[in-house]
Amino acid sequence: VLKKLLYLAAGQGTTRITELASELGVSTVLVQEMLEDLMRQDYIVAVVPACLIPCERCPLSTACLFRNQPRIWALTQKGEQFLAISLKKK
Amino acid sequence: VSDAKQNSSKGSSATDLERHEQTIVVGLAGQPNVGKSTIFNLTTGLSQHVGNWPGKTVERKEGMLVHQDIKLRLVDLPGTYSLTANSEEERITRDFILHERPDVIVMIADASALERNLYLLAELLVLPVPVVLGLNMMDVAEAQGIHIEPHVLEAALGLPVITLVAARNQGVSELIAAAERLAREPAGFKPTRPKIAGPHREVLAQIRTLLGQYVPAPYREDWVALKLLEGDMEITEKARSWLPDADWSSVAALLKEHEDAVLDIASGRYEWIARMVRAAVIHPRLGQISVTDRLDRFAVHPFWGLLLLLAMFGLVFWLTFTVATPIQHWLDVYVIERLQGLLASGLTEAPSWLADLLVNGVLGGVGIVVTFVPILAVFFTALALLEDTGYLARAAYVMDRFMHFLGLHGKSFLPLFLGFGCNVPAIMGARVIGSQSGRLLTILLAPLVPCSARLLILALLTPVFFGNQALMVSWGLVSLNILVLAIVGITLNHTVFRGQHAAFIMEMPLYHLPNLRSIGHFVWNNIWSFLRKAGTIILLVSVVVWALSNFPGSDIEQSYLARFGQSLTPIGQLMGMDWRLIVALLSSFIAKENAIATLGILYGAGEEGRGLAETMAAVVSPATALSFLAVTMLFIPCAATVAVMYKETRSWRWTLFDVTLLLVIALTVGVIIYQAAHWLGIGVSGA
Numbered sequence: 111v112l113k114k115l116l117y118l119a120a121g122q123g124t125t126r127i128t129e130l131a132s133e134l135g136v137s138t139v140l141v142q143e144m145l146e147d148l149m150r151q152d153y154i155v156a157v158v159p160a161c162l163i164p165c166e167r168c169p170l171s172t173a174c175l176f177r178n179q180p181r182i183w184a185l186t187q188k189g190e191q192f193l194a195i196s197l198k199k200k
Numbered sequence: 201v202s203d204a205k206q207n208s209s210k211g212s213s214a215t216d217l218e219r220h221e222q223t224i225v226v227g228l229a230g231q232p233n234v235g236k237s238t239i240f241n242l243t244t245g246l247s248q249h250v251g252n253w254p255g256k257t258v259e260r261k262e263g264m265l266v267h268q269d270i271k272l273r274l275v276d277l278p279g280t281y282s283l284t285a286n287s288e289e290e291r292i293t294r295d296f297i298l299h300e301r302p303d304v305i306v307m308i309a310d311a312s313a314l315e316r317n318l319y320l321l322a323e324l325l326v327l328p329v330p331v332v333l334g335l336n337m338m339d340v341a342e343a344q345g346i347h348i349e350p351h352v353l354e355a356a357l358g359l360p361v362i363t364l365v366a367a368r369n370q371g372v373s374e375l376i377a378a379a380e381r382l383a384r385e386p387a388g389f390k391p392t393r394p395k396i397a398g399p400h401r402e403v404l405a406q407i408r409t410l411l412g413q414y415v416p417a418p419y420r421e422d423w424v425a426l427k428l429l430e431g432d433m434e435i436t437e438k439a440r441s442w443l444p445d446a447d448w449s450s451v452a453a454l455l456k457e458h459e460d461a462v463l464d465i466a467s468g469r470y471e472w473i474a475r476m477v478r479a480a481v482i483h484p485r486l487g488q489i490s491v492t493d494r495l496d497r498f499a500v501h502p503f504w505g506l507l508l509l510l511a512m513f514g515l516v517f518w519l520t521f522t523v524a525t526p527i528q529h530w531l532d533v534y535v536i537e538r539l540q541g542l543l544a545s546g547l548t549e550a551p552s553w554l555a556d557l558l559v560n561g562v563l564g565g566v567g568i569v570v571t572f573v574p575i576l577a578v579f580f581t582a583l584a585l586l587e588d589t590g591y592l593a594r595a596a597y598v599m600d601r602f603m604h605f606l607g608l609h610g611k612s613f614l615p616l617f618l619g620f621g622c623n624v625p626a627i628m629g630a631r632v633i634g635s636q637s638g639r640l641l642t643i644l645l646a647p648l649v650p651c652s653a654r655l656l657i658l659a660l661l662t663p664v665f666f667g668n669q670a671l672m673v674s675w676g677l678v679s680l681n682i683l684v685l686a687i688v689g690i691t692l693n694h695t696v697f698r699g700q701h702a703a704f705i706m707e708m709p710l711y712h713l714p715n716l717r718s719i720g721h722f723v724w725n726n727i728w729s730f731l732r733k734a735g736t737i738i739l740l741v742s743v744v745v746w747a748l749s750n751f752p753g754s755d756i757e758q759s760y761l762a763r764f765g766q767s768l769t770p771i772g773q774l775m776g777m778d779w780r781l782i783v784a785l786l787s788s789f790i791a792k793e794n795a796i797a798t799l800g801i802l803y804g805a806g807e808e809g810r811g812l813a814e815t816m817a818a819v820v821s822p823a824t825a826l827s828f829l830a831v832t833m834l835f836i837p838c839a840a841t842v843a844v845m846y847k848e849t850r851s852w853r854w855t856l857f858d859v860t861l862l863l864v865i866a867l868t869v870g871v872i873i874y875q876a877a878h879w880l881g882i883g884v885s886g887a
Contacts, residue, residue, distance in 0.1 A: 124704040
């Protein structure tokens with residue numbers, strides 16, 4: 111199921127958790143747990159939209175248009191490599 | 201004294217306790233904040249002993265209780281999410297189970313978040329100890345509409361499941377009784393354990409065979425093999441020391457070859473959790489659609505979502521025109537003009553140049569910009585409302601889809617979206633893009649996102665020239681920017697840069713009622729930052745523009761600024777612009793708002809009682825105005841943006857390339873719009 115999650119995430123550009131949950135036939139809560147797990151395994155990484163520093167230390171935070179951020183994860187190099195190898199095997 | 205303790209220690213005394221020969225050791229496990237301590241305190245009361253785990257700084261709590269003449273020693277284990285030895289708490293818990301071999305583990309789970317809790321149970325079940333599951337906070341789960349069928353869960357898991365509301369001391373006695381029963385009859389414990397998904401089951405068996413007789417007690421080779429495949433550092437170190445070099449090399453080779461086995465192991469657990477939850481949890485909202493899901497059907501739809509996004513922009517402009525523009529106009533005509541009159545009459549004794557500087561240079565320039573405040577307030581309030589309700593996150597998602605549809609770099613949308621506030625953070629935000637080419641493309645595209653300063657110019661000028669059509673014109677000009685961004689993006693992506701793929705997973709925030717305090721804070725911060733800009737850079741540019749337009753003589757048409765502007769009129773004429781509009785455009789390079797300040801100075805000296813709006817409407821044709829607005833929206837970015845662009849690219853070549861590209865695009869679009877209007881005979885003369 112984790113591999114399928116990675117394939118789904120890689121195949122559609124940006125994927126919402128609700129879409130993943132629906133595709134995998136599990137709840138969104140479980141998908142969140144899986145994402146935490148994949149993050150611990152270094153397959154994905156949480157990214158802060160467009161920012162490298164946390165909002166608390168950002169001089170533009172008070173005037174920022176994007177405070178109520180969605181949580182976003184991106185594939186790491188390890189994740190990309192895994193998918194590349196998997197696709198090659200297929 | 202708790203009911204549980206009263207029940208469990210009925211008829212017992214200290215002397216009775218000493219008489220019991222057999223003591224059942226119970227480990228109390230669970231995630232943090234699931235009510236473990238409440239249960240521990242309820243059952244052990246005053247018999248607690250608090251110390252530290254050997255060699256650790258983590259507190260170890262133990263307590264005694266008697267249930268039906270059987271003595272139980274309860275050990276409160278540290279709260280852990282898993283048993284992967286990532287933290288001291290996790291190591292303590294699994295070492296306790298492996299080395300101290302409790303008779304039974306009571307795992308407490310939060311019933312309202314069962315899926316989050318079952319992963320720990322999945323890991324406990326591969327350890328050599330029987331487990332009882334206590335489902336705490338059943339009241340919270342019920343209140344959230346989550347209905348758990350404990351008997352079904354018990355049958356599915358193959359272990360005792362007891363429901364609890366520990367805070368009200370409900371079910372605690374039953375939990376202790378179940379633990380005591382299971383400890384006395386562990387042979388009947390046959391739980392349904394998670395299975396490893398996929399082909400790695402065979403690899404696990406191979407490693408188990410290689411481990412063979414080398415695994416010392418209390419470890420078991422199947423558990424050690426599993427942990428090795430999971431990449432557990434502690435167990436890997438131990439296994440390396442247990443195995444002869446040759447065997448370890450074989451194991452290490454298998455582990456290297458099957459690095460992704462951890463995914464199959466974890467997948468097995470998640471599939472097991474999903475099965476258990478499907479079997480025993482009835483979620484009333486399952487099948488129904490929550491408010492967020494219902495709204496998201498439209499908000500993130502590839503077509504309707506994009507349409508909604510454009511409609512939202514239209515709504516923001518409509519609100520601005522309806523609420524703020526009349527106030528801005530009133531401020532311009534009745535406050536700034538009157539202040540100018542008052543100041544002029546108060547400065548009759550002062551040198552004429554000083555009076556003119558203050559009246560027309562400062563008040564005519566900065567003053568007109570300050571009248572923006574109502575527009576700013578409405579504009580930012582509308583944006584903050586959209587943001588605070590959670591809509592802007594959807595807008596970002598829709599934009600991302602749109603960009604993917606156009607074949608652009610997916611990661612670009614994150615920083616580009618920030619560009620609607622200001623292009624500077626948008627360019628700086630491109631740092632999140634790993635690839636050099638993707639990052640550069642995003643930096644080059646960022647100035648095409650209409651920033652709030654340019655949107656304000658739109659909000660101010662479109663009603664002046666287009667009256668009731670202002671909303672459509674503004675909407676059209678924002679769409680034009682996005683269209684140009686898309687075309688430039690596609691062109692650069694397919695020519696200069698290689699298209700790259702980027703995958704994202706996004707969790708949308710739930711829709712919620714906006715927080716007025718946070719919106720007020722956001723609006724005020726933006727207004728304050730704008731006023732500071734008005735008092736510094738805009739004031740400075742206003743003074744320079746005034747000076748250049750007043751020297752060497754009193755006739756503005758003979759001024760240095762006019763001469764400079766007139767030298768560019770051959771280009772301006774193609775767009776129907778006179779030298780004033782060209783100079784206003786150029787002054788926007790310092791800061792976009794300067795365009796308005798400059799127009800205020802150069803057109804402001806019109807007839808008495810007429811604001812900038814009426815004066816401009818009288819002398820500038822709608823076709824010229826449309827061309828001017830289109831060029832302003834697409835023009836080279838402000839100096840701060842260019843500086844950041846250079847800082848981020850570290851290349852004058854790319855910076856100048858982008859500035860030139862934007863200049864060419866802006867002028868070309870300006871000429872096309874004006875000439876098309878001229879050709880069609882639409883609005884080519886002033887009102």
